[in-house]
Amino acid sequence: MRAVLVSVTAALALGAPGHARADAATPPSARETPGEDDCAVEPPQKEFASSAWGTAAVFLPGALVHGSGHLVVGDSKTGLRLLALEGAGLGMLATGFVPIVLSGASRRLVGPAAALSAAGVGLFAISFLADLYGIVAPAGGVGAPSGVAPALQTALGYRYVYNPVFSYRQFMVQEIDYRTGRWRLHPSAWFALDDTNSRLRSHFAYRLTGPLPGPERAARDGSFLDLEAAVTRHAFTSQRFTTTTGELAVAGRLDMAHLGPSLRGSFAEMSVGWALQAYSYGVRGTTADVGELLLFRFGYGMYIGWPGSPRGEIALYYDHRHDGFAAGLKMPGLGSGVIGHFGAETRFFLSNHWGVAAEAALGSAYVTGLSVLFRHGEPL
């Protein structure tokens, strides 16, 4: 597991993150002449024009040779970095997956090997999506990260969950996200409106690096690295069981401008962890079971909006969790069971205080919904 964490952290750190741009939060139209106040390694805007050839190259041969889009349009530096990222991903995938195959998924190897494989898949996907973003996104992206985290955010929303094996469909969702210094407390609750199902979750995090509340400690960009812990109690009262989950994880985000100027305004995320679950059954004579979960998630997203204006972010992600409402993906054919779920999520603040969040996920269930957000802290 340690090797995985080191690899993931190294991968996220790829591209000299220490050279964050001073104008990372400035829209392209307001920037000075390229290079005027930037670190020398990265020009502020794309040095190429997006083209149909570049877009086509993202998919062919880019589906196999990541970075092809950038290489075709002449940004070889970024293209090669993405290719290296893909290579790192494939290397991790091979390092993890080959032992799984050769050992028949041995109980002695499968934990770290699966984590390494998943991280490899994550890097592979991120390098592809980065190539796509870099080619099709407008120069400078469509938004910038905030270097300051809000001290308090709350959310109240609705979720529709269609899981054919459960009768619940509608949920009310409440969240509080409170930060003080490097610490974050993020409790949330889901209550079914048409069933007795409820999920209560307390999520804690310690930010090793990245945006914190208060302008005096503003980060250069949105990149962060957190240590996370959470306790979740999910009651399926009508189904006569309850799960209690304790988990630990490391989660990080890297603003992709560190890899190339064409990637400005986008970010990649990855987290890895482990969870221990207790399953208790409301049936006489039963005993509780204990299980484990491999936690792994990666995503790719982009910032939307600029300082002083409505802003937020949107991301696509893969989450290896097999609990929760979306759980793992069901597939026709041979492959069901191992893969987690996919999703998209966005949050967008329309003013300094009010915003909306939306999510959609596909796993064993369809999960979709909206929340109204309220934030308290530094202006947008």
Add this chain to the structure above:
Amino acid sequence: MKALPQPRPVLRTILVIALYGATGLGCVDVAEERARRDETIGKGASAETTFEIVDGLGAIRRLEPGVVSLWAKAPSIQIKVTRGESAPATWLLTVSNTLPDAVLEASTESGATALAPESLSSAIATEKRWGLTIPGGTSALFLHSRRGEPVAPWRFAVLSDIQEAIDRVQDIYARMNADPRITFVVSAGDLTTQGKVEQLERFQHELESLRVPFFPTLGNHELGTEGGAVYQRRFGRASFRFVYGGMQFTFLDSASATVDPLVYGWLDAWLAEGRSRTHAVLMHIPPIDPVGVRNGSFADRNEANKLLAKLAEGGVDITLYGHIHSYYPFSNAGIPAYISGGGGSIPERFDGIGRHYLTVDVDPERGITQTGVVRVDRD
């Protein structure tokens, strides 16, 4: 407020990718088609004569005027036959995968038992053939062990996950044949690598040397061809249940790492039936993998718990799984559980098990008295 620089191309691209991904990844009702197909199994008509195997406990392999061939899915099966007046009265009935001492009783709707089926010879121990004269109207055929239900302790074996080890399966069958206490074999699936016709035929061909019948559900590898339809046409239902010697065997189709809602409906009734019996439940993919980080189990951990809560509430005595190519005795929801994927497919290394099968001893009065592991490669 500053104008945003043209977001349309990137947003459009992301939207297209998201929609394509969502539609391409599939739906959440992946096992429904197989469950619907289960409902049609064991029924057929030809030349104004209909055959229906009660509870779908068999597949009709061949049905043409005067000839019907079945594959049995249980030690005893009942068949309803309705013959039109102009249909042929003389039929040749072949039943494969039966108990070696199986006999056929036939009766008319009124209960008369004078149909007197004529037993014909067969070279295969588990294949029986009869010549029948079927009167017009509805008749009932009842295939069962000559000895009737067991009153003394008996044994069944569990063998799953044979797949590419089909070339070596004969030594497993030889070990089973050497144990006279084994009455039949049940399986949690993965008989083949991809469920192709030729693979299933090969599996059946190899099975001809086994002296007792083999009752399987399907595994995820049987879904490799037409989503399991080929398997179901040849080997019958994926989800079913039968009773033998006072013990109920319930087979669930979990080959897609889930159980279809339709099957959950059947299961409720089967659990109610089995509450007063010794009850074994088999499925291919286990609800919970004892090695959780591997997740060789249901796609949805919550669904796994839902199913286990149901089984516990239904008083199930033992759960038997395959899919993981090793041997794991454990407990789920307080029910003794065994993962046994010892048929020879790519084995889990470093587990010290190798190819194996399970034996389960049943006392009609006391229920399950003992389970054992027979290691085929260790002797």
